[in-house]
Amino acid sequence: MKLSERKILVFMVLSVSVAISVLFGFGQNEALRAQRNTWSVSFSDLTEANVDFLINNQSDTRTFHWSIFKDKRELGSGSVTVATRGTERIAPSISEDGKRASGKVLIRVTGEDGLTREIYKVLSK
Amino acid sequence: MLELVREQLFFLLSLAGVLVLPGWATLSFLERKGRVFTLLERVVLAVTLSIVAVDFLVIFMDVLRIPLFAWSIVGAIALYTIGLRGWVYYCDRKSAENTQVATDPRPNFASSWSFLFVFLAMVIVKSLYFVPYVVPSSTDLGHHMYWVKQIGMEHALPVYEEREIMKGENGSYVGEAEPISDFIVGEHIVMAAIHMLSGASVISAFPSLVLFVIHIVTALAVYVLALRLFERYRQKEKVAVVGLFLFGVLYAIAPPQMKYIIGGVVGNTIGNLFIPSIFLIVVMALRLKHAGLLALSIVLMFGLAYTHHLSTLMFAVALAGTFTVLSVLKWSMVREQLWMLATKPLVLGTFVVCLIFFFFVWTPSYITNAAVKTIVGEPTATEHQGYSLSQLKFAVGEPRMVFGVLGLAVLFASRTFRRSDTLALLSGWTLPLALLVLYPELARISLPSGRVANYLITPFSVLSGWSMVWLLENTRRQNALPQIARIGMLMLLLTLVIHNGFFDNMVYLGQQRETVQKMRSLFTASDFLLENIPDNQNIVYDHINILGGSWIKLFFMRDYNYPFYRANLFRYDRITDKQERCTLEVISHPNTREAARCMDDLDIQALLVSETVDGQQFKHFKNYWQVYNDAYYSVYLYKPNQKSL
Numbered sequence: 001m002k003l004s005e006r007k008i009l010v011f012m013v014l015s016v017s018v019a020i021s022v023l024f025g026f027g028q029n030e031a032l033r034a035q036r037n038t039w040s041v042s043f044s045d046l047t048e049a050n051v052d053f054l055i056n057n058q059s060d061t062r063t064f065h066w067s068i069f070k071d072k073r074e075l076g077s078g079s080v081t082v083a084t085r086g087t088e089r090i091a092p093s094i095s096e097d098g099k100r101a102s103g104k105v106l107i108r109v110t111g112e113d114g115l116t117r118e119i120y121k122v123l124s125k
Numbered sequence: 126m127l128e129l130v131r132e133q134l135f136f137l138l139s140l141a142g143v144l145v146l147p148g149w150a151t152l153s154f155l156e157r158k159g160r161v162f163t164l165l166e167r168v169v170l171a172v173t174l175s176i177v178a179v180d181f182l183v184i185f186m187d188v189l190r191i192p193l194f195a196w197s198i199v200g201a202i203a204l205y206t207i208g209l210r211g212w213v214y215y216c217d218r219k220s221a222e223n224t225q226v227a228t229d230p231r232p233n234f235a236s237s238w239s240f241l242f243v244f245l246a247m248v249i250v251k252s253l254y255f256v257p258y259v260v261p262s263s264t265d266l267g268h269h270m271y272w273v274k275q276i277g278m279e280h281a282l283p284v285y286e287e288r289e290i291m292k293g294e295n296g297s298y299v300g301e302a303e304p305i306s307d308f309i310v311g312e313h314i315v316m317a318a319i320h321m322l323s324g325a326s327v328i329s330a331f332p333s334l335v336l337f338v339i340h341i342v343t344a345l346a347v348y349v350l351a352l353r354l355f356e357r358y359r360q361k362e363k364v365a366v367v368g369l370f371l372f373g374v375l376y377a378i379a380p381p382q383m384k385y386i387i388g389g390v391v392g393n394t395i396g397n398l399f400i401p402s403i404f405l406i407v408v409m410a411l412r413l414k415h416a417g418l419l420a421l422s423i424v425l426m427f428g429l430a431y432t433h434h435l436s437t438l439m440f441a442v443a444l445a446g447t448f449t450v451l452s453v454l455k456w457s458m459v460r461e462q463l464w465m466l467a468t469k470p471l472v473l474g475t476f477v478v479c480l481i482f483f484f485f486v487w488t489p490s491y492i493t494n495a496a497v498k499t500i501v502g503e504p505t506a507t508e509h510q511g512y513s514l515s516q517l518k519f520a521v522g523e524p525r526m527v528f529g530v531l532g533l534a535v536l537f538a539s540r541t542f543r544r545s546d547t548l549a550l551l552s553g554w555t556l557p558l559a560l561l562v563l564y565p566e567l568a569r570i571s572l573p574s575g576r577v578a579n580y581l582i583t584p585f586s587v588l589s590g591w592s593m594v595w596l597l598e599n600t601r602r603q604n605a606l607p608q609i610a611r612i613g614m615l616m617l618l619l620t621l622v623i624h625n626g627f628f629d630n631m632v633y634l635g636q637q638r639e640t641v642q643k644m645r646s647l648f649t650a651s652d653f654l655l656e657n658i659p660d661n662q663n664i665v666y667d668h669i670n671i672l673g674g675s676w677i678k679l680f681f682m683r684d685y686n687y688p689f690y691r692a693n694l695f696r697y698d699r700i701t702d703k704q705e706r707c708t709l710e711v712i713s714h715p716n717t718r719e720a721a722r723c724m725d726d727l728d729i730q731a732l733l734v735s736e737t738v739d740g741q742q743f744k745h746f747k748n749y750w751q752v753y754n755d756a757y758y759s760v761y762l763y764k765p766n767q768k769s770l
Contacts, residue, residue, distance in 0.1 A: 010346075038649065042653050043659075045657075046752055058649070117755065
């Protein structure tokens with residue numbers, strides 16, 4: 001059965017437009033979905049002034065447990081709730097025996113998804 | 126939801142405005158005295174002509190120092206379109222007043238359900254492959270989008286240059302900006318126009334979707350070209366449909382198809398559309414003795430030269446081959462008709478104007494940088510030293526190669542086609558390119574053999590379509606075999622052909638990667654670096670283990686070569702390639718004196734690496750802090766003069 005060129009053209013334009021629209025929309029959704037699968041930890045400033053850190057939460061995980069270590073000795077810990085697509089700043093104390101800790105200070109954050117992230121600074125005396 | 130619909134609508138409208146409208150107006154101007162092309166041919170040529178029209182309009186605006194904003198580009202396209210349509214309307218009125226009736230030689234090619242089925246199958250297979258890659262991740266595409274974003278930011282065409290790390294007597298330093306020949310402006314103008322008109326972010330699916338549309342139109346170009354080349358053959362539609370099937374459905378993903386679209390091989394993808402389009406116009410120009418069409422083909426050839434140098438060279442080789450074969454087959458036609466056409470004032474004038482524009486008004490970077498010299502000479506790189514026949518068969522696709530060669534032989538033997546422009550084109554297109562792939566040392570041109578082999582896929586698809594249909598028709602007509610044997614032969618043929626091409630598709634469709642998650646991590650890490658590392662400090666990232674690392678530069682827009690990166694290791698062994706080793710040492714051996722010297726000389730403060738591959742080593746070294754960590758990547762800050770841990 002033969003079809004006119006116009007009908008063929010309409011079909012082609014429709015099929016390509018649908019494919020593009022679906023892929024475009026899929027791209028937006030996929031990017032958003034992937035965003036909900038990641039969380040990161042970083043220092044809020046890159047000097048020795050403090051060890052304040054940020055949890056940037058782009059996942060469905062809400063609760064995070066953090067610990068701060070000097071060598072293998074735990075200086076402090078806590079839990080925090082961070083909303084999805086939210087960022088929370090935590091300002092832990094880094095005192096050791098009443099004095100400001102020095103050396104490698106490591107922060108370990110574990111999410112309720114079981115994943116762990118670590119960052120550290122080396123503080124001078 | 127409403128926002129998504131609005132974005133999609135704007136994107137589709139921008140596509141239509143940039144990729145269809147100018148070309149359609151050009152065609153209506155060319156056909157003002159009577160239709161020349163079929164509707165499907167006009168679709169193909171509308172897109173091709175739109176790309177060229179927009180390229181030349183924007184280049185012209187840049188030469189006149191008109192800033193490139195959405196409104197100025199829309200204005201230029203509108204002026205161009207309205208101007209041409211207005212002229213056509215005026216000519217129509219005049220010809221009505223003069224009671225001259227325009228001839229309408231438009232042929233009537235009605236297509237069949239089989240074409241619809243094949244076209245739909247092609248769109249579905251390719252779309253399925255596209256799905257995991259809608260969030261961009263390709264390195265090449267990232268490089269191209271840097272220039273597209275720059276056009277959007279600077280509102281002018283870019284100067285293609287970069288600042289490299291140099292090694293001097295007193296240590297390493299960042300050199301002055303030097304021109305680079307890797308890019309041609311035609312690869313970026315259409316993308317930039319759509320980016321500005323639609324408002325779509327360059328870090329999105331839009332660039333790949335634009336290439337996807339151009340690629341689908343390329344498949345349609347192969348179909349309409351096959352229809353034209355075999356218009357004297359009763360089964361021309363079957364030839365064209367089988368050709369489309371072999372081109373667009375089998376090996377639908379392997380290079381140069383979806384792998385190139387996802388991979389961001391922009392110039393080659395656009396070039397693949399131009400080549401069959403230009404040949405279609407040249408064939409029509411010769412058959413109709415139409416000087417206007419020949420002049421148009423010259424404009425398209427120059428448009429190709431502004432888009433992709435390799436495609437331009439391959440087209441020139443194919444054109445020269447076609448002309449040579451045509452001269453042998455129909456010397457009298459060449460001597461009289463072609464010469465008469467080529468020396469018409471319109472054709473000569475167009476050629477001269479294009480030449481002047483090319484060399485004196487706006488010259489592509491590969492000419493100004495004399496990059497052409499680098500390909501002349503004995504092929505030295507391994508991938509430039511030619512393919513064996515077996516490798517060529519693998520590159521083209523076994524069924525396409527086998528049936529393509531058969532198709533060529535049948536054309537030579539056929540009474541209808543043995544002295545035709547069809548034979549001249551298809552043999553002139555395939556034979557010189559095949560020689561370039563198999564024996565590049567004969568031509569003394571150093572080109573990547575795999576890339577050259579890709580240019581054989583289009584003519585071999587058309588030839589294969591022809592030979593398969595010819596085989597089946599002749600077997601049926603001559604009653605050489607009983608019907609059941611004919612059906613068996615057809616099934617065997619289909620199984621062999623489809624198995625090869627679909628097996629190739631399934632291999633690629635089966636590859637799944639954590640692309641989207643990794644790219645989200647990369648973008649988050651890039652945001653962190655942008656916010657925390659001062660402008661006077663530098664960053665190095667690891668290209669080897671970070672997926673899509675080139676996209677980082679779109680966050681900084683400081684220089685094409687920034688942030689600096691550790692390249693693939695073999696590049697440091699090539700003297701002509703990476704002449705510095707700082708980017709290698711600071712990530713591969715961060716605790717060495719050389720690395721420390723590089724960090725100090727170049728003010729490198731931060732390193733972005735894959736935590737699992739390279740991150741662990743930094744934890745043992747006293748001079749680094751780990752200041753960012755996500756699922757895949759970490760940022761290590763360089764802190765010299767750090768006391769011991």
